[in-house]
Amino acid sequence: MEIGRYKRGELVAKWDKILREKWYRQEKPDELVVNFFASLKKENKTLRIFDLGCGAGRNLVYMASQGFEAHGMDMSQTGLDLTRKRLEKRNLKAHVVKGDMHWLPYMNACFNVVICLFAIYHQKLEDIKVTISEIRRVLKKKGVLLVNFQSKNSQMYGKGIKIEEDTFIRQDGPEKGVPHHFTDKQEIMKLLKDFQTINIELHERTSADGYFQSRWAVVATA
Ligand SMILES: C[S@@+](CC[C@H](N)C(=O)[O-])C[C@H]1O[C@@H](n2cnc3c(N)ncnc32)[C@H](O)[C@@H]1O
Numbered sequence: 090m091e092i093g094r095y096k097r098g099e100l101v102a103k104w105d106k107i108l109r110e111k112w113y114r115q116e117k118p119d120e121l122v123v124n125f126f127a128s129l130k131k132e133n134k135t136l137r138i139f140d141l142g143c144g145a146g147r148n149l150v151y152m153a154s155q156g157f158e159a160h161g162m163d164m165s166q167t168g169l170d171l172t173r174k175r176l177e178k179r180n181l182k183a184h185v186v187k188g189d190m191h192w193l194p195y196m197n198a199c200f201n202v203v204i205c206l207f208a209i210y211h212q213k214l215e216d217i218k219v220t221i222s223e224i225r226r227v228l229k230k231k232g233v234l235l236v237n238f239q240s241k242n243s244q245m246y247g248k249g250i251k252i253e254e255d256t257f258i259r260q261d262g263p264e265k266g267v268p269h270h271f272t273d274k275q276e277i278m279k280l281l282k283d284f285q286t287i288n289i290e291l292h293e294r295t296s297a298d299g300y301f302q303s304r305w306a307v308v309a310t311a
Contacts, residue, residue: 142208146172
């Protein structure tokens with residue numbers, strides 16, 4: 090048996106399966122998103138916002154419901170189908186496309202805000218770098234990125250097959266076969282070197298199933 094084998098193309102089927110099995114299908118938007126949008130000027134509804142790795146759409150639906158021009162992308166068709174159904178049910182509009190965060194099918198400098206939550210770290214470090222340079226490319230000047238990363242304090246650190254420094258492929262649980270990269274503040278600063286201002290917070294808690302979770306929540310301005 091080949092262990093630790095990692096083919097990017099196989100991840101689409103893995104994420105489809107995860108979402109079909111009803112993981113990550115919460116309806117409520119993430120707290121990070123609600124707090125972030127509360128801090129944006131209420132009157133500025135003309136903002137064009139992009140949810141990268143939108144999954145089943147909980148955050149995208151919320152952004153559309155707040156009156157923003159909402160765009161979303163994910164590699165999972167299952168995620169996109171769920172997102173579209175949720176939008177339809179609430180009579181909301183958003184632009185949703187299928188794609189890999191390696192390459193964003195958008196023009197330069199076209200978004201005011203990009204959010205990428207619980208998604209970017211499911212890649213190797215080099216791929217994360219590519220995604221960040223794509224995000225930077227599609228952000229307008231002074232545009233803002235809200236992103237989170239797994240921290241090395243997480244109880245999940247080291248679990249699974251190591252495929253490079255700080256990146257492991259889970260061998261159990263719903264994310265079996267999916268890579269997780271864990272990072273620290275220094276690496277985040279390097280990854281975001283082309284951004285003007287960077288605000289990093291460590292968010293830690295023990296989940297209902299007893300796991301110690303530790304993630305970096307980052308807001309960076311282009
Ligand atoms: C844990 S879910 C989080 C979804 C959503 N951001 C949320 O907070 O509910 C991770 C999502 O990232 C997507 N994803 C993972 N790697 C991706 C890639 N390389 N390109 C596009 N989407 C990807 C998966 O399909 C999945 O829907």
